[in-house]
Amino acid sequence: MLASLAVVGQAWRAGYSIETDFVALLPEVGSDPVLRDALGHGHESASRRLILMASDASDGDKACAAVAAVAAELATSGVARDDADALANALPAIFGSERAAPALLSRVDRADLLAGDPDAVLKRALARHVMPFGMAAGGSMANDPFLLLPAFLAEAAAGGGLLIGSAQPTEIRRDDGHHCVVARGLRGNPFTAEFQGTLATTLDRGIAAAARTHPGIDIKASSPALFAAAAGASVARELAWLGTLALAGVGALAFWAFRSVGPVLLAAFAIGCGALAGLAATLAAFSTLHSFTLLFGTTLIGTAVDYALYYCCARLDPTTPTPKSRLDAVLPGIALGLVTSLVGYLGLLAVPMPGLKQIAVFSGAGLIAAFLTVVACLPRLDRAKSVREPGRTLALARGIERLWHGAEFGKGRRLAVGALILVGAIGAFRFGTDDDVRNYHRPSQALVEQDQAIRAVLGRETVPILVAVEGRDGEEALIREEALIDALIKAKPDARPGAILALSRFLPSRARQAENARLIDERLSGAPLEALRRAIGPAAGVSAAPERDRSLAFEDLPAEARAGLATFRLGEADRNGTLVVVGGGWTREETARVAAGLPGVRLVDPVREISALFAAQRRGALAVVGASLAAILAIAAFRFGGRAALRVIAPPAAAVLLAPLVSAALFGPGFTFFDAMALALVAALGADYALFWAETAEGRRPVALLSIALASATTLLAFGLLAFSSVRAVAAFGSTVFVGIVLAALFAPLARGRAR
């Protein structure tokens, strides 16, 4: 425990934080580095986005001043970047290049050259030359007399706007008033509780100050971080009242059974030691700690409550008057329970999913520590040296035991079995899975309304469409990307190409650059060049034979430009993929239709991909449940023999099989990864009950039944109450635990039959 304290203390000093992002639970997408990077870059980019909008009935400047003030407060506090637009950073670096003019053509210049209309290019070039304070500079005109590079860069810079995070407040006038919108990039992990707290505090402060300075202004904000913060706060509030309820319930139960809360304190001590050891092991093995690891891990360590309760129930047994005799009476059962649980958790380690691995380490280490605490500490802390006779409690236990084995209840048992079969059949009819990550939590209504208001003003989704393009190498990926962009523009000529962000818009493929160079040489170097020189006179010092780089490679770009564009490059070292971000006028369906006919191009749907990963997690968790039941069977066979082992495994197996069906019948369909995790707990506890029952001598059965009843009641109070959570993931876990534990406890006495 001291070592655990040292590890946790060191991590605390180092400032570790708890991850709350669902996605962090999930494995990376198989062996496909392009898709993995696309999802990662897309998720990273989207989750760090914050959009602020201030609205005033008639004064756009007031709205812009207010939104700028809030943004400034965020920047001053180090919460949000002044400049979320990496591309805007990249452009000056490209501008600053001392190279000869590369063969880069704006879309419109290229189209006219391809169409054989150099006069149109000439006309635009003249317009650029005479633009006030324009693009032309004496030093740059010699090799780029048509100002093709500034035109290319201007086009590349244009259109991103809100899609990529404009640092400048942008006013949008509508019938309902003047709105001013600004996008910011968050400077911390939006899924850590610490950063969420800082963001919320700073944002509240900034909005309050702006509201004081600009009375009547309405300020709204939208960010995945705000949704995550609201969800985290909601879960914390729920856990607080559910926890209070559970604590009160468990205390009352213990007092009823033991006329003392001492056993509960002993159990809490064992759990605390287990949680501390689990935390230390997880922090030592992983760089991050996920909130779901804490939830599920602590839940699974909750098995150890049963160990403590079994021990404490032995106080009721006249044949175990001393702490040592009590421990001797329960040790075989709980030791077997520990071994079977550990086998199950080892199974979690075998599944290639980081979330399950972390839970396995946390639970395994925690359970061992809790077990050792029960075995080593409880007999020393146990001061109840004399046998207590709770009278009615034990009598009730004997009465309950007859429900299973008394001949007078045979008809009732048959009716109960029939009812269970009926409910199970209804459940089987209604059963279905739900891996859609969007259904796992109910977002804050206030934030949803703010997000909808911002979307309505922007006139589009705040989340852009992601497309991954893959080739044999980077060059082929760029060529395919260019084909995609051409096809998108062809499919929707009215949409603004600027809303498409892609690497080739800044750095075309070498093939395209070569073609551009040929077009410039063939179509602009003769008469058009002479016409330009005549039009602008001898002013420009235009070279008769401009020098040009024929191939600009990614590595040729300045470091700042490379850093700005890195987010668009996907894949391993050969960087054979690119990311295209489609915003503005194209819908997902339109983009999908265009992408469908192009090689190496696929839409990246983060929701679908993440949901697929949750489906895989669900299947993995179920496989682990099956494997752990098989392991329990093997251990039971080794301990009790084949036939008896089957009777030992039957109760938890039946609980695991029936729980989803009964749950579907009672609470509706939608079996999730979180239900599967609940089944892992049901399997572990169900096996624990069954093994404890099987290890119990005939004369101690009423006490054993009372132990199981108390253990299951505490589990129901501690975790079954989670069924009432407003967070779907937590509620799913709670409801399945509730049903599963009830069934496991009901079935446990069916494990009898072994001869000791």
Next chain:
Amino acid sequence: MIRTLRALALAALVWGPTKGSQAAETDQALLAPGERIVGRFVQERHFANSPAPLRSSGRFVLEASGDLLWRTESPVEGAIVVTRAGLVQFVDGKEVLRLGPRQLEVVAGLIEFLREMLAGRLQGARRDESAEPWDREIVPAPGERAAAAGLRRISVRGRALAEQAVVEKTNGDREVLTFSDQRIGVEAPPAEDRALLDMARR
């Protein structure tokens, strides 16, 4: 004193944020709703390595809202429109470039200067109808955005309205803007100008 204040106001507009509340506030304070200033310009661009300037001419419209239309008539037909939403360039009536307020800050910022110069000078005219001829010189300090943009000095002179601005760049290039036929009124601009303004605002 008034001239000093004007110079300070102009300096604040030029070297301040490209788009901000001050700029629009000034515009709106100077022109009543529906008013606009119209005029003509001649622009001469002197390149450091060239003996003769590149000359262009045309007309401009500055709206009370701050929206600016700059139409080049010679040597090529073209237009730029600067609004709060950014800058749009037209050639032959077709949009060829659209920049947000922050994109290509150097170009957009300098054109914003042009707009503010006109609006800022107008403020003086309203206060002092019998204004004496004046001239101003603004030199950006090292580190200021204008200096980073390669500007060395801006000299503006005029009477009721700005009449000439000379912009000197650190690379030796120089730009001379001469304004004429300026007037304030409520008369609507020609339909083709209105169409360009409307297209830019979309």
